[in-house]
Amino acid sequence: MHRSLVRSGVAAAVAFALFQLGGCGGGGSSSTSSSTPTVTATSVNGTVATGSAVVGATVTLTDATGAQATTATNTQGAYTISVKGMTAPFLIVASDATGISTPLVSVLAKLPNGTAPAVANVTTLTTAIAAMLTASGNPLDLASTTALAKVTLPSVQIATITLDAILTKILAQNGIQTAGFDPIGVAFTPNHTGADAVIDTVSVVSAANGGLLLLSNATPGTTVALNNQTSQSVTLAAPPAAANYLEPLASLLTACAASGTLNTSCSPAIDSAYLENGSTDLAVAHGLTEATFNGAVFGSPKTLAFFTRNGKQLALVQLPVTLASGTAAGVLYTIAQQLSTPVTLANGTQLGWDLIGNQSQFAVSIMSQIQRRTFLDSKLNDVNRYESGLTIAIPTASNPTVYSASVTGPGLAAPVWLMQRNALGSSSLGLSDLPLSAAPVSPATTSSNTELYRWSWQSLSSTANFTPAASSGYYSAQSIDASTVPLYSTYTVTFYDQNGVQLGQSSIINPGSPLNAAAGSAVAWPTLLPDFATQFLTPAGSLAGAQYAMSVTWSSLVNGQNLAYPVTSVQIQASPGTGSGSTTAIDGFSISAPNNTSVGQFQTTVFAGVNAGGVQTCTNCPFPALTSGGSRLVQLGGGQNGITYYDLTKYND
Numbered sequence: 001m002h003r004s005l006v007r008s009g010v011a012a013a014v015a016f017a018l019f020q021l022g023g024c025g026g027g028g029s030s031s032t033s034s035s036t037p038t039v040t041a042t043s044v045n046g047t048v049a050t051g052s053a054v055v056g057a058t059v060t061l062t063d064a065t066g067a068q069a070t071t072a073t074n075t076q077g078a079y080t081i082s083v084k085g086m087t088a089p090f091l092i093v094a095s096d097a098t099g100i101s102t103p104l105v106s107v108l109a110k111l112p113n114g115t116a117p118a119v120a121n122v123t124t125l126t127t128a129i130a131a132m133l134t135a136s137g138n139p140l141d142l143a144s145t146t147a148l149a150k151v152t153l154p155s156v157q158i159a160t161i162t163l164d165a166i167l168t169k170i171l172a173q174n175g176i177q178t179a180g181f182d183p184i185g186v187a188f189t190p191n192h193t194g195a196d197a198v199i200d201t202v203s204v205v206s207a208a209n210g211g212l213l214l215l216s217n218a219t220p221g222t223t224v225a226l227n228n229q230t231s232q233s234v235t236l237a238a239p240p241a242a243a244n245y246l247e248p249l250a251s252l253l254t255a256c257a258a259s260g261t262l263n264t265s266c267s268p269a270i271d272s273a274y275l276e277n278g279s280t281d282l283a284v285a286h287g288l289t290e291a292t293f294n295g296a297v298f299g300s301p302k303t304l305a306f307f308t309r310n311g312k313q314l315a316l317v318q319l320p321v322t323l324a325s326g327t328a329a330g331v332l333y334t335i336a337q338q339l340s341t342p343v344t345l346a347n348g349t350q351l352g353w354d355l356i357g358n359q360s361q362f363a364v365s366i367m368s369q370i371q372r373r374t375f376l377d378s379k380l381n382d383v384n385r386y387e388s389g390l391t392i393a394i395p396t397a398s399n400p401t402v403y404s405a406s407v408t409g410p411g412l413a414a415p416v417w418l419m420q421r422n423a424l425g426s427s428s429l430g431l432s433d434l435p436l437s438a439a440p441v442s443p444a445t446t447s448s449n450t451e452l453y454r455w456s457w458q459s460l461s462s463t464a465n466f467t468p469a470a471s472s473g474y475y476s477a478q479s480i481d482a483s484t485v486p487l488y489s490t491y492t493v494t495f496y497d498q499n500g501v502q503l504g505q506s507s508i509i510n511p512g513s514p515l516n517a518a519a520g521s522a523v524a525w526p527t528l529l530p531d532f533a534t535q536f537l538t539p540a541g542s543l544a545g546a547q548y549a550m551s552v553t554w555s556s557l558v559n560g561q562n563l564a565y566p567v568t569s570v571q572i573q574a575s576p577g578t579g580s581g582s583t584t585a586i587d588g589f590s591i592s593a594p595n596n597t598s599v600g601q602f603q604t605t606v607f608a609g610v611n612a613g614g615v616q617t618c619t620n621c622p623f624p625a626l627t628s629g630g631s632r633l634v635q636l637g638g639g640q641n642g643i644t645y646y647d648l649t650k651y652n653d
Contacts, residue, residue: 050101372646
């Protein structure tokens, strides 16, 4: 079997690495007399960035013994942390306070000699290096002191050379020599030029079975699996535009938000032909209002992928937004287009692109999803498991004439159908109970009560397997291999009215990585606090009776660190028992940001009959009591990097 130079351990390559990257992952060394004690750095500093600085990130440094030190980044994404009395190697994890980015990881194999601080940046590139030090490709595996002990200066240097070779074209585009480029140990400024432009250009995304993939936004179909077998066989392409090509959009959109004009009048940022999710307004297109965005600040756009459609150069981009209150609103996914003639702004800057949107006449989004389903009952088919597939969200309020819709595209062997639900408290179409061959007509409804389509599942029990129903509208007929589904796939959504008449079609891009259920083992999951789960989700619990509102509590701590995905939506689904005389399920959602009650612990209140938009959809409709034949489910939902995560805990009585 052919093995690359980097992974073969050839002595000449390692020697070259030591020469070129003497300071990589820990700084250079200087000779000292054998009788003079060696002085090493007592602090570590660096920059946390994904292209833009990650402000307010929690940076946790873990040493070889498991001891930890924590600090936070400043407004430039910089941090400093004392390591006096601590033992290298170090693992450094930066958790984004806004929840926009998944945790970033870096390593420091040894401290440099001398009194100057060691430099250890924490970026997309350093996360890739850390992933290449593991067998699984999950850099958080290094949190184990056993795994961290195997991080050596040569191993970090070899991973760095491998990464540099993969990035050769992108480094050259930004004026950086491949030989000796050290993403960990060389200081940089997050200003979208030089090393930061390289970070802007690449993404590290979830692989289908867990672990990470590295890709360039120039050719997202070309990916590199990151693990200790990664070689130099693939060189990622450089993009057709400079990393800061969309930078003027941030200030232009911020100005329009201040005046309440995030629509086609927001020229030259938003094109006159802008259309997205049925709206010509950027805020409304993403399920929000102009009032919500009043005073909002837009951050630097991040380009996920360049592509062409109908002869036009387009880009899938994400726009980070911070509300006037200082609360991060997450990111908006949209489409930018290259202008035939650049626009010269008042400050002399040229803007060559503007926002055109996905051109959909209807409100719809499709994202990758993965679930962890935990059952507190003992029914035979209630097997704890992971499930994955797509979240297909078609809000009913934004689509008043839409009664049903079908979806086709990669990973879907047959059309997937969504239709009106029979549950109260929902605000979107639900997947059909059974596979359909034609559009349903009124008054047909679905009792599936879900928008989560599943194409992969994996039981967590060693003694029981889960098998979905032979004919289901929300499970694929057979589990698929999501690694065959292209990244940033486009899906065709066809909309129908209550009479089954076609209304139109939309092409929707999934901004997340397609996942197999096996990837669930690599997810940092939040967990319901046991007291609440016992009281509300068991028939003998003190809260098993009918409830109009419920205080839900959970923890986001994983191995003592606040690493779980940020929970942004909490939902309760409750179905009445057979003796209640009703068959109507009641849904309810939280309507405000969770309260951070202590480190890594959160609380929110869920109201019966309140939909995801905060609208009370029914009166005198409590969550029914948990009695024989009934069920209750609590769902902790969140999203990062175009993937929606759901931790579901359920009891079927």
